[in-house]
Amino acid sequence: MTHWTDHLVVLPVVLPIASAGAMLLLDERRSGLKAAISLATVTVLLAAAFALLQAAAVQPQVYRLGNWAAPYGIVLVVDRLSAMMLALTGVLGLCALVFSLARWDRAGPRFHALFLLLLMGVNGAFLTGDLFNLFVFFEVMLAASYGLVLHGSGAARIKAGLAYIAVNLIASLFFLIGVSLIYGTMGTLNMADLARRLSGPPSPEAGLFAVGCAVLGIAFLIKCSAWPLGFWLPPTYSAASAPAAAILAILSKVGIYVVVRLESLLFGAGASAGFGLSWLLAAGLATVAYGTIGILGARDLSRAAAYAVMISSGTVLAALGTGSGPALAGALYYLVGSTLAAGALFLLAEILRRGRDPAAAAQAVFEDEYTDPFDDAGESEVGRVVPAAVAILGGGFLLCTLMLAGLPPLAGFVGKLAIFSGLAAGAMSASAWALVGVLTASSLGTLMPLVRLGILGFWVPSDDPDPVVGTPEFAALAGLLAACLALTFWAGTGLAYADRTVEWLAAPADYIHAVLGGGAS
Amino acid sequence: MEIVLSLGIGVFAASGVWLMLRPRTFQVVLGLSLLTYAVNLFIFAMGRLRVDAPPVLDAGAVGAQVSDPVPQALVLTALVISFALTALFLVVLLAARGITGSDHVDGGEPGP
Numbered sequence: 199m200t201h202w203t204d205h206l207v208v209l210p211v212v213l214p215i216a217s218a219g220a221m222l223l224l225d226e227r228r229s230g231l232k233a234a235i236s237l238a239t240v241t242v243l244l245a246a247a248f249a250l251l252q253a254a255a256v257q258p259q260v261y262r263l264g265n266w267a268a269p270y271g272i273v274l275v276v277d278r279l280s281a282m283m284l285a286l287t288g289v290l291g292l293c294a295l296v297f298s299l300a301r302w303d304r305a306g307p308r309f310h311a312l313f314l315l316l317l318m319g320v321n322g323a324f325l326t327g328d329l330f331n332l333f334v335f336f337e338v339m340l341a342a343s344y345g346l347v348l349h350g351s352g353a354a355r356i357k358a359g360l361a362y363i364a365v366n367l368i369a370s371l372f373f374l375i376g377v378s379l380i381y382g383t384m385g386t387l388n389m390a391d392l393a394r395r396l397s398g399p400p401s402p403e404a405g406l407f408a409v410g411c412a413v414l415g416i417a418f419l420i421k422c423s424a425w426p427l428g429f430w431l432p433p434t435y436s437a438a439s440a441p442a443a444a445i446l447a448i449l450s451k452v453g454i455y456v457v458v459r460l461e462s463l464l465f466g467a468g469a470s471a472g473f474g475l476s477w478l479l480a481a482g483l484a485t486v487a488y489g490t491i492g493i494l495g496a497r498d499l500s501r502a503a504a505y506a507v508m509i510s511s512g513t514v515l516a517a518l519g520t521g522s523g524p525a526l527a528g529a530l531y532y533l534v535g536s537t538l539a540a541g542a543l544f545l546l547a548e549i550l551r552r553g554r555d556p557a558a559a560a561q562a563v564f565e566d567e568y569t570d571p572f573d574d575a576g577e578s579e580v581g582r583v584v585p586a587a588v589a590i591l592g593g594g595f596l597l598c599t600l601m602l603a604g605l606p607p608l609a610g611f612v613g614k615l616a617i618f619s620g621l622a623a624g625a626m627s628a629s630a631w632a633l634v635g636v637l638t639a640s641s642l643g644t645l646m647p648l649v650r651l652g653i654l655g656f657w658v659p660s661d662d663p664d665p666v667v668g669t670p671e672f673a674a675l676a677g678l679l680a681a682c683l684a685l686t687f688w689a690g691t692g693l694a695y696a697d698r699t700v701e702w703l704a705a706p707a708d709y710i711h712a713v714l715g716g717g718a719s
Numbered sequence: 720m721e722i723v724l725s726l727g728i729g730v731f732a733a734s735g736v737w738l739m740l741r742p743r744t745f746q747v748v749l750g751l752s753l754l755t756y757a758v759n760l761f762i763f764a765m766g767r768l769r770v771d772a773p774p775v776l777d778a779g780a781v782g783a784q785v786s787d788p789v790p791q792a793l794v795l796t797a798l799v800i801s802f803a804l805t806a807l808f809l810v811v812l813l814a815a816r817g818i819t820g821s822d823h824v825d826g827g828e829p830g831p
Contacts, residue, residue, distance in 0.1 A: 330793055337800045344807060348814075356815045357826035360744065363808050364824075367751050368739070370804075371758050374797055378758075381789065382765030 206253070207261035207274050209246045210284060210321035213239055218314040226307055233299050236310040240295050243317065244288035247281070254281035255695070258702075258712040260327075268327075268714045269391045275327040275713060278699040279530075283324045283455050286534050289681050290448050290541050291317050297545050297674035298441035305350045305439065312349070316342035316445060323452050327713055329377050329387040329414075332456065336373065336421075340366050343449060346442040347434055358437035365420065365430040372417035379410025390713035393463045393706055396470065408473065411464070415457065415474055422453030422511045425484040432492060435504035440548030443500065444541035444678075447507050451537055454514050458526070461518060462703035472521060479519025479629055485512025486636050490643035499547030499651050503540050506602045509640055510536035516633050517617050523704055524620030525633075527696040532604075532613025534692070535685050539601035539610065542678035546595055549667055549675075550655045587667045592656045597679050599652065603645040604637075609685040609692075614641070616693055720768055724760065731757035742829075744812045744822050748805065755801040759794050766790030 217239040221232055253259055258277040262268065276284070295313060303309040319339025326332050344366075347359045381387055383403040384395055401407060416427070423431040431450065435443050457478070465473040489508035496502035510533060517529035597608065604610040614637055621630040667675075685692055702708065731753050738750030766787035775788045812822075819826040 330796070334796065334800070337804070341804060341807065344804075344811070348811065351814075351818075353818045353826065356811065356818055360811055360815050360824065360826070363804075363811060364739075364747055364751070367801075367804055367808065368754075370801075371754055374758050374762060374793075378762040378765040378790065378793065381793070382767075387789075 206246055207259050207276055210243055211318055214314040214318035218311040221311040229304050232310045236314055240292045244292050247284040247288040250276050251281040251285050254278055258709055260712050269386055269388050272331045273327040273713055274325040278702055280324045287320050287448050293674040293677045294441040294444040296670050299670040300668035302439050302441050309349055312342045312345040320448055320452055327389050333373055347438045349442050350439040354437045358433045362430055362434040369417045369420040372413055376410050376414025383407040389463055390710040394710050396464055418453040418456050422450045423508050424481040424515055425488040431508055432501055432504040436501040440545050443544040447537050447541045450507055450511050454511055458518055463706045466706050475519050475521050478515050482512045482516025482519050483636050486640050490640040493647050494643050496647055502647055503543040506540045520630055522620055522624050523700045524623050525617050527700040528613055528616025528620050531692050531696040535601055535609035535613055538678050538681050539598050543598045545675050594675055594679050595652050599648040601682050604641045612689045724764055728757045728760045742823055744824055748808055752805055759797055762790050762794050
């Protein structure tokens with residue numbers, strides 16, 4: 199722990215909270231400076247995430263906060279799964295932030311501080327190796343997300359936000375009950391220490407421990423909007439402002455990440471191996487089915503994108519539930535692509551909707567601290583008109599549709615195919631056939647409504663003015679789509695990475711040794 | 720002591736759930752607060768109930784004799800977070816009341 203690069207692990211947590219703190223000292227009117235600070239912060243975060251991706255590909259990196267030894271102090275751990283999620287957060291965060299610079303960051307107070315705090319919470323949740331610390335990062339992330347959901351205000355956002363906050367507060371209570379049951383029965387909250395104790399002789403309170411894990415699982419399934427716990431997601435995400443919705447797409451993936459992490463670490467082997475897998479499979483299949491029915495009935499694009507987020511969560515849950523390693527690898531690859539595409543679809547939906555509804559700006563929650571961003575005409579100029587705006591948006595929409603529906607030649611198809619071939623590598627059980635059937639049906643079910651909405655949005659002649667795309671908005675959209683394309687071009691590399699990730703997850707001994715062994719750094 | 724504590728947690732949780740399912744936003748806030756009390760007491764109980772156990776800082780105390788400090792730290796953190804989030808929820812409640820003109824959780828009276 200002497201070289202400065204060793205401290206890179208803590209950077210994704212420390213940097214955004216420092217920037218967000220500095221932001222609070224700045225006057226609300228200095229929006230240019232704020233935008234510059236948060237842009238620089240998120241760029242550094244993205245670079246750090248890719249540096250960690252390189253480092254973690256070799257071996258898990260462990261950072262002991264305050265240099266306290268593992269079971270007593272809190273550790274941050276970067277392994278391949280965390281690094282992958284960090285990089286995904288970085289890409290999505292940078293694009294959502296750039297998009298917001300066109301006008302959304304001035305549509306209400308403290309956008310940049312909330313945005314950075316959200317990134318800090320998400321990064322922390324991916325990094326931490328301690329269950330209670332995970333709760334704290336979850337709360338930071340959720341508190342910031344409450345602010346972002348309400349950003350821009352308006353009756354629809356406040357109504358959706360009220361339900362969103364209530365549901366998530368209840369989920370947090372489940373989280374606390376689960377964590378305290380686990381502590382009460384196992385006497386530790388360090389994930390690696392938990393895994394080590396589980397592999398020892400069975401505890402006399404194993405039943406109570408299972409109850410604790412199940413309660414904890416309910417909390418995470420609420421966050422990743424598994425059916426029947428996810429009815430809060432579509433109204434909230436479709437009501438949120440576009441950059442907020444795009445970054446919220448990563449939030450439901452935090453729940454998925456924790457489920458994957460705990461399932462592989464605690465229940466990979468031993469007496470309680472495969473705990474809850476059948477429940478995860480059933481919940482995942484039901485989520486995909488519900489999301490497909492929802493997207494078929496969606497009447498506007500942002501609602502369709504919200505259901506697409508649900509479908510992608512459900513796919514990963516169901517693939518995890520089959521217990522097949524290669525299928526999980528395909529699902530992880532699919533998760534990255536579908537999250538990026540759903541984020542891009544949220545951004546596209548906002549651009550298209552703006553052409554129809556010019557009164558998108560709304561009043562503030564806090565009247566007294568609100569300075570109307572659209573007062574001065576120079577600032578409210580959305581941007582220059584891209585001549586071929588409609589054509590380019592149409593092309594972007596096509597890419598999103600192909601990604602989300604899982605049609606060739608893009609990464610969505612590659613991911614789904616990898617899931618199928620992973621399932622086929624083992625014995626095809628009834629549940630595997632069910633997953634193949636449901637995923638195939640959901641591809642068709644996603645394609646139809648998106649094509650319908652695309653025809654309505656691009657081809658139907660109307661008197662509405664053509665959508666005006668600001669340069670930052672265009673850059674953000676291009677960035678997300680380029681990431682999708684890059685994922686497709688280097689699909690071999692991506693799939694190999696996902697395969698290795700699952701191999702590591704299947705052998706938790708290395709993780710436990712890295713955290714508790716003491717010789718990590 | 721055990722029966723009193725478990726009765727307390729049970730009553731808090733039951734009233735909290737009932738209030739949370741009520742149609743008015745203020746009742747929901749009160750229900751959430753009561754549920755938080757129940758959960759905090761529950762975390763505390765997970766450190767095992769003991770009378771007159773010395774704190775972990777006492778030099779003479781050893782091993783299982785001391786009271787477990789971790790649940791106390793957990794309760795403290797959970798308290799602070801839930802307090803802050805209840806305050807935030809109240810603000811959203813007031814904004815919803817102001818904008819929709821109704822304190823119903825759905826943002827409008829259920830009409831026939």
